[in-house]
Every structure is written in C-alpha cells, then in structure tokens.
Amino acid sequence: MKDVSFGQYYPARSFVHKMDARVKILLAIAYIVAVFLVKSEPEFYFLGFAACFLFVVIATVCSRVPFFKMLKSVKAIIFFVVFSAVLQLFFNKKGTPLWEGGFITDAGLYNAAFITARIILIVLGASLLTFTTSPVEIADGLESLLTPLKFIKFPVHEFALVMSIALRFIPTLLDETDRIIKAQKSRGADFETGNVFKRVKALIPVLIPLLISSFRRADELADAMDARCYSGSKNRTRYKKMKIGWRDLIGTLVLAALITGVVLLNGVLGVAV
Amino acid sequence: MRITTENLSYSYGENDKTLRVKALSGVSVTVNEGEFFGIIGQTGSGKSTFVFHLNGLIRVQKGCGAVYVGDYDLTDKKCDFKSLRAKVGMVFQYPEYQLFAETVRDDVAFGLKNFFPGLSDKERAEKVRRAIETVGLDYAKVAEKSPFELSGGQKRRAAIAGVIVTEPEILVLDEPAAGLDPVGKREFMNLVHALHGKFVKTVVIVSHDMNLVSENCTRAAVFSHGEIIKTGTPKEIFADERTLENTGLDLPVTAFLEKRLKEKGVYIDSDLTIKDFTDKFAEKFAGVKKQ
Known part of the structure; x- marks a missing residue:
C-alpha cells in the first residue's frame, strides 16, 4: 500500500519548479491545446508532434525531473493507450486494407499511431505539471485562477480548501487502509484468491471501517478548525504569496512559439501538399 | 507453540534504494509456550514490524533470517498462513476500528467463517456467544446491536471477541491499552490474564507502559533502532538503568x-x-x- 505514489510531486529546485503555479496551470492547458491543434492528415502530422515532443523534453530538462519518472507516468496509463489504439486499428473502416481481405486499413493504422502520440504527449505535459507543482500549490493556483467565478457567487475559496484537504488526507487514509487490511487479514480475510465478485465482496470489511474513520477524521478536523476560528475568504492573508516573474515570461514565450510553430506546420505543409 | 526468530531483518521500501529504511536488523529471540512476553521500545524502534511477522502479515524477506511459530516455518513459501492466523490472534492498536458488520454477532463470527467455513450454524453461534461472554459483554443485550451503537469500551471488547473467537493459542497485542482510562486499563489486563488461563497459552504484548510490563510480564525484550538490546525478566531489564536511558524509556x-x-x-x-x-x-x- 505504501508504494502507491499519488500526486507524484518531485521535489527539486529548478527553473520549472520556481515558476508561478497559476502560469504553469495555464501553460499546461495551452500545451494540451497545442497538441490538439496538430492536424490529423496522415502525411505531415508527425512534425507538429515532434515540435510538442521537443518542447516537453526541453521542459523536462529544465525541471530536473528524471526521465524515467516521466516514463513511469506513461506506464501508468499504458492500458488506456493500447485500448484506444486497438479500437482505431480494428474499427476504422476508412482507407484501403493493408492486405487482401484484411480488416486493418492504412487509415486505421495512421489513426492508431496518431491517437497514441496524442495521448502520450498530453500525459507527459500533465505529469510535468504535477511533478513540478506540489498539490497545495496547484490548489492555491486554481483558487486564484477561479477568482472571477466569485461574481456568480461560486464559493471559490471553499472549493480550493476542499481540494487541498482531500489531497492532504490521501496518504493518511492509505496508512489507515493498510492497518485495516492487516487487521482483517489477521481475522482470516482473503483478498488474493477467488473471482472478481468474491474479491470485491472481500473489500467490504475494509471499506466500511475506512468510511467510518474518514467521517470521524472530518468531524475532528472541522472541530479543530472551528476551535481556531477558521473562516474562509475575506481578509485572509497568505504565508506564500504567488508572484509572476521572469521565468514565467520565458515559459509563456516558449509556449507561444510552440503554438505558432504547430499552426505554421499545419498551414504551410497543408498548402504545400 | 514456541516462537523463535533467528537473525531476523526487515527493510521497508525494498524496491527503491533511496527510500529504503531498515526497520529490523538481526533480531533473534525465543518466546516459550506459557510466557507473558513484553515488547518495549520507543516509537519507530521496530516493535510493530516485529510482531507483524508473527502471523505472516509481513513476510520474511529473502535472506533476512527466519521465523518459526510452533511447526510453522514462516520463511517457507508454502507455509499455510491461514491456519497459522487462526492460531496466532492479533489485537491491534485501537481494535475497535476494525468493526464493520451490521450486528456484533456477525462481526464476531467473521473470523470463524473465514477460518472454519465447515462449522454448522449451531456450533458457530455457540462459539460466538462464548467469545462475547468471555470479553465481559452481555450477549443478550449486544448480540443484535450494531457495533457502532456500543460505547467506546464495549466496542473494544467486541473487537477483541472477534479475535479470540477462534481460540488462538498465541495472542499478540499491539498497544492494547492505548486510550483507555485507568479502570478500563485494569479491567482490560484482567481480561487478558483470564484468557491466558484459558485457551491462550502465550501472550506477546507491545507496550509503552512500563508499569504494565513490570506488573504482568514474565519476560520482556527491549527494542531500539530495530535491534533487541536486552531480553530478560522485568527485574533484569529495569536493573540496567543505562540501557533504558539510551532508549528513552522510563522505570x-x-x-x-x-x-x-x-x-x-x-x-x-x-x-x-x-x-x-x-x-x-x-x-x-x-x-x-x-x-
């Protein structure tokens, strides 16, 4: 249970780590847009992807996150990637069959490769954000970004608070789960054998105590916050102030260059062909 | 059943060198049948890791020593952990957090159903009743209640009934008196002694409470940084004040x-x-x- 890495923040002092969380979130979104901008016409799509890939590689180098960590995050969704690729391979009826009477078409093959590249690039970009930005920073950044929603009475601060509490309690609950599993195993519970239904049923003696203890923890936390007169939003000061600096400017410019590049590659080659 | 560990070591985070933490190193100890054995040491000294080995909750790592409980060789991959766990009952810190069923009766029966699925309904009901009464609860009053309606002390008793219902020969208790008031603590230790006179032959108890150890244990082991630095009767252990000072324990x-x-x-x-x-x-x- 302890091996589950969640949030996967990789602590380091680097160019990307020092960037403003809000800017990083916006840049991650812009990067995903860039990946989606790459056109799907089979003849030249790979150049746009190559540009995106180059961007991710450079950003990774600047973030000092080891490459194998990045690969691990891709490994986590490999099932999803293979699944979408297989769907494309077998169910794409356009294009010509690769061999006489075959059900795999050239368009299907192109699409499978295209989708695979797209998903992997998106995951790489998103995990770079979570590797270089701690969960608390992400929550704070989102809160700041969502501030305009206050005008329509959306409780932005409370929303961000709920999010950071949830993230904060994941390791605590993992520990708790580990303990309850051990206790039930001592009473002969068996989580490793039997079919799917049996295994799901075997989880009940773990899930119920876990649910109850999370309610208990929630009560205790609420009391502790009340006791310290916690109140959200108005006049609240921050320990860490977010500030946009020169690194954010550079990051934004590089990403703008990437988007321009992708659009140009789409357009120029589109005309040329 | 006698418990023997030979040169037992354990490290957490085996897969990642940077995260590896040694929790036990070279622990050799023998607990004979009939003993009331105490395990003392600071938080993080490896006590819990040690007791989790005793019923196979933590498997012995390759080349990290050996554990024998009676005829069970816990280093053996083919070791029947299920039948071992029926014989080595384990009561955790705050055992009431393991309650889950709709009624106290069902919760106590959980272990029985897992370990002895062949029992008839009548036999099972009888064993459950006996376990609930052994821990000092009124069967007629609590059996049909939800375990979550009970008071704190009753919950703990119900949870312990769920452990002893299989009549384990060895009872391992990890900080069992934590969070109990003085009267509750005394009643709890009386219960453990009563069990020790019955089917429970050996008690292994992890505790921070030196009075509990001197009052109840026949022998004890002092853990420090994953090693046993002293084993002996309470008299022998508390005679050597310097060891205790180094481990941050009291008299x-x-x-x-x-x-x-x-x-x-x-x-x-x-x-x-x-x-x-x-x-x-x-x-x-x-x-x-x-x-």
Missing part, C-alpha cells in the same frame, strides 16, 4: 521506589510487581510502630 513505579529507597539506605528486592513490592516493604517495617 516502572516499583523500580523507581526501590531505587529511591536504596539511596536512603533501605534495600528492598522485589520482583517489581506491586504486590510483591508492598509485601516485602511491609515485612521490613512490620516491627516499626507508629510514632
């Missing part, structure tokens, strides 16, 4: 009084239980009249 009240009296020239040599101490003390001063 039980009897040992403390003996030490203070000795400084004032009064020698009392008890086995550190309150009864023996007061007996010896009274004996010494029997002739002294009130001023």
